[in-house]
Amino acid sequence: MDDNTAERLTTAARRARRTGADQDEHSYWGLLDEAVRADGGAAALRVGTALLTSADPLEREVGCDLLSGAADLHAPVRGPVAEALTALARTETEAAVLGSLATGLGRTQDPRVLPALLRLARHEDADLRFHVAVALGFDHGGRPDGEHVRTLIRLTGDEDADVRNWAVFSLGCQLDHDTPAVRAALWRCAADEDAEVRQEAARCLARRHAPGAVELVARLLAADGPGTHLLEAAEILGDPALLPALRAHGDDAGTEEAVAACDPARRARTEDDAWALVLELERRRPGLGAALHAPRHDSVHCLRVTVPGADEDGYSAADLLERAAGDPARAAGLLLAELAG
Secondary structure (H helix, E strand, O other): OOOOOOHHHHHHHHHOOOOOHHHHHHHHHHHHHHHHHHHHHHHHHHHHHHHOOOOOOHHHHHHHHHHHHHHHHHHHHHHHHHHHHHHEEEEEOOOOHHHHHHHHHOOOOHHHHHHHHHHHHHOOHHHHHHHHHOOOOOOOOOOOOHHHHHHHHOOOOOOOHHHHHHHHHHHHOOOOOOOOOHHHHHHHHOOOOOOHHHHHHHHHHHOOOOOHHHHHHHHHHHHHHHOHHHHHHHHHOHHHHHHHHOOOOOHOOOHHHHHHHOOOOHHHHHHHHHHHHHHHHHOOOOOOOOEEEOOOOHHHHEEEEOOOOOOOOOOHHHHHHHHHHHHHHHHHHHHHHHHOO
């Protein structure tokens, strides 16, 4: 990052704020992305920290954006970013700066930032509370019944629908805590007046396979139609009882994958093909250690093939089989070729 980067960024940010044009916003964030990717985040840390001391709120906001981007991409700088942003949070009063600051605090994934985020969660500005709801979805450690989770539960009842929606997502999808208090909050939100909030809550309850989730999703499919969250909830649950509600909308509504997950015969075929892929890998490479990973909170379409020493997240069985025209043996060959490469 050269010495003119800070000036270029602040000029671009000022123009974007003045015009509100998408093109100018994209230009600013494009410049910022280039800046935070360079030098392992060290230069972004240096320049961003310096901007935090500016008397100009917009320059402080750019500084927060730089530190936020650096923390997102470069784990080694997260500690210093947490310290710099936590220090600014003690004195900053501008809501726009605090919004960028909250985003950066979240991306550090550092438990030391939680007191600042919890304090900002009570701010009068709804946009800032939204940024806090997003930030609290990062894993900062802590107990399932700790203040971090209690704050998210409180934000699921916020007066602003966007805040409620993201708080539900952070609480129920980003975090995997499954306590009576979390479930109670999600059930309350499943009856929210805002369709996005109630459908997000239904997906979160489906991820926990909560008793009554099947009936809830069927009811919302009939009332709200097949939105993205409800279709994902149906895929996760994979329950044949959801087939009538899904088929009532037809394939044109994007229900095909959800129907496949809930149809017992089709679901079994998907699982059998994925398992055949793993067996073929072991046949060709004895001792490879291939395994099939099926997270409880994911759809059958999200089955992952894992191999020790390879990508720790594994490989999508569905993607491999699609590339191989549904042939497990060909899919195994594709994966072995990737591993060899």
